[in-house]
Amino acid sequence: MEPTRTGRDTADTIQQAAIKLIHSKGYDGTSIRDIAREANVGIATLFHHFGSKAELLERTLKNEFDHLLAEMESALDGVDDPLERFAAAVRVHVVLHCEKPESSIVNTELRSLEPVPRAEVQVKVERVQAIFTSTLLAGVKAGRFGCDRPRETARAVHGMCSAVTAWYHHGAGMTPQDVGELYVELALRLAEVVPVDGAKPAARRRRPAGGS
Amino acid sequence: MEPTRTGRDTADTIQQAAIKLIHSKGYDGTSIRDIAREANVGIATLFHHFGSKAELLERTLKNEFDHLLAEMESALDGVDDPLERFAAAVRVHVVLHCEKPESSIVNTELRSLEPVPRAEVQVKVERVQAIFTSTLLAGVKAGRFGCDRPRETARAVHGMCSAVTAWYHHGAGMTPQDVGELYVELALRLAEVVPVDGAKPAARRRRPAGGS
DNA sequence: CCTAGTAGATCGATCGTTCGATCACAAGGG
DNA sequence: CCCTTGTGATCGAACGATCGATCTACTAGG
Numbered sequence: 001m002e003p004t005r006t007g008r009d010t011a012d013t014i015q016q017a018a019i020k021l022i023h024s025k026g027y028d029g030t031s032i033r034d035i036a037r038e039a040n041v042g043i044a045t046l047f048h049h050f051g052s053k054a055e056l057l058e059r060t061l062k063n064e065f066d067h068l069l070a071e072m073e074s075a076l077d078g079v080d081d082p083l084e085r086f087a088a089a090v091r092v093h094v095v096l097h098c099e100k101p102e103s104s105i106v107n108t109e110l111r112s113l114e115p116v117p118r119a120e121v122q123v124k125v126e127r128v129q130a131i132f133t134s135t136l137l138a139g140v141k142a143g144r145f146g147c148d149r150p151r152e153t154a155r156a157v158h159g160m161c162s163a164v165t166a167w168y169h170h171g172a173g174m175t176p177q178d179v180g181e182l183y184v185e186l187a188l189r190l191a192e193v194v195p196v197d198g199a200k201p202a203a204r205r206r207r208p209a210g211g212s
Numbered sequence: 213m214e215p216t217r218t219g220r221d222t223a224d225t226i227q228q229a230a231i232k233l234i235h236s237k238g239y240d241g242t243s244i245r246d247i248a249r250e251a252n253v254g255i256a257t258l259f260h261h262f263g264s265k266a267e268l269l270e271r272t273l274k275n276e277f278d279h280l281l282a283e284m285e286s287a288l289d290g291v292d293d294p295l296e297r298f299a300a301a302v303r304v305h306v307v308l309h310c311e312k313p314e315s316s317i318v319n320t321e322l323r324s325l326e327p328v329p330r331a332e333v334q335v336k337v338e339r340v341q342a343i344f345t346s347t348l349l350a351g352v353k354a355g356r357f358g359c360d361r362p363r364e365t366a367r368a369v370h371g372m373c374s375a376v377t378a379w380y381h382h383g384a385g386m387t388p389q390d391v392g393e394l395y396v397e398l399a400l401r402l403a404e405v406v407p408v409d410g411a412k413p414a415a416r417r418r419r420p421a422g423g424s
Numbered sequence: 425c426c427t428a429g430t431a432g433a434t435c436g437a438t439c440g441t442t443c444g445a446t447c448a449c450a451a452g453g454g
Numbered sequence: 455c456c457c458t459t460g461t462g463a464t465c466g467a468a469c470g471a472t473c474g475a476t477c478t479a480c481t482a483g484g
Contacts, residue, residue, distance in 0.1 A: 010429085010430095024323060025240075026240055026323065028237075028238055028241035029238075029240035029323075029324065032475085033472090041431090042429095042431040042432075043432085043475085044429090044430065044431060044476090045429070047474090047475070048428085048430075052475080108320050111238065149394060152386075152394055155379050156372050159371065160368050160371050160372040160375065162371075163368075166319070166371060174364075182364055186402055189401045189402055190398055190401055190402065192401065243438080244439080245440095253464080254464060255441090255466080256442090256443090256464065256466080257463070257464050259440090259441070259442080264440080265439095265440065
């Protein structure tokens with residue numbers, strides 16, 4: 001709001017405006033002028049911070065993916081139990097997608113990037129996928145999951161978790177946390193949790209050391 | 213190919229060209245001229261068959277959805293067993309999305325429609341969703357599924373089945389039918405099939421009356 | 425004076441759309 | 455039979471609007 005805004009704040013404001021508008025109208029359907037108006041800046045300001053419209057998209061997508069990756073890795077940090085690691089990945093992914101559905105443009109606007117930046121962003125997509133795959137594989141190796149096609153199942157879990165943005169909206173009777181817990185349960189069914197005889201399998205609790 | 217082409221063929225050719233291009237570049241990223249060139253027709257020909265670019269998108273989306281709905285209803289026709297009906301819905305949905313991934317634009321380009329046609333297309337989206345929901349609910353009512361949140365689970369199944377287009381591509385070692393069978397198994401885990409004591413639960417086979 | 429940040433005016437290119445002119449073919453009057 | 459008329463499908467040329475991008479100029483801090 002204040003006319004005196006640091007460069008970093010202005011760039012962030014522009015990126016958030018871009019995410020919002022591109023989510024609702026698409027990359028080519030959103031003009032530079034739309035974004036500048038939404039961010040309350042002039043056209044030249046936008047080109048001062050981002051060299052071109054394509055660079056704005058590229059940096060915005062990379063930024064959103066880095067944020068998602070950081071959140072997921074942070075949620076897994078310090079968690080040792082294979083089942084809990086898999087569950088934590090699902091939980092944080094679903095909660096983030098419910099809380100900020102407009103960031104799902106990262107999946108639909110990859111096509112608008114030139115080949116080189118697109119490949120760079122796709123590496124990040126695969127890193128997210130790898131979190132699901134590796135945690136599921138670790139659970140299988142540890143004998144906690146019976147799933148017989150872990151790689152394909154991890155793809156399905158990732159797809160299922162990303163698709164919440166297609167139907168979830170606030171005020172539908174479920175909080176993002178509710179959806180997260182539900183999808184943890186669904187994902188564990190896909191992973192085929194192996195029942196532990198004798199000792200109670202230490203019924204899963206919430207985040208062991210919940211630290212934001 | 214032949215210069216003498218009936219009007220219907222021309223309209224279909226234009227729609228298929230539109231699907232292909234919009235899938236790879238988006239609605240606003242694809243120009244009328246691109247579509248006309250891809251379909252090997254002039255610009256005026258396109259406007260002769262479709263009154264505007266928006267109408268081309270609208271009719272194309274409705275057409276694709278009607279095709280999907282017809283295929284799904286046809287796959288369920290004559291199937292009585294609740295578990296088989298649910299499985300058949302998953303199978304045909306996944307196979308179709310694997311065979312023609314570019315038709316998934318129907319889910320991403322809804323935003324490019326005006327409010328009225330968008331609402332009309334969304335009705336069709338809900339009809340697809342309703343097939344998953346009703347077959348799952350029927351299975352629960354029949355005691356075949358133990359799933360405790362059927363409506364939310366049906367959303368998850370739908371999302372999981374739609375997301376195959378994000379990773380599947382031909383030549384990956386799996387045929388669309390392979391993926392269909394795998395996702396039937398995954399969906400049945402989400403539905404929590406109730407094991408039947410005593411009588412063998414008639415291990416599911418392929419389509420009762422194998423089609424083509 | 426210099427640099428960073430901001431803004432409005434403006435450029436050439438491309439957009440969706442419209443227009444007038446063909447082409448093929450079927451029907452009907454002479 | 456030929457010739458006119460009508461109709462649906464096709465085409466390239468052109469229009470106004472808007473696009474991404476550039477240019478010049480103003481402001482404030484050091």
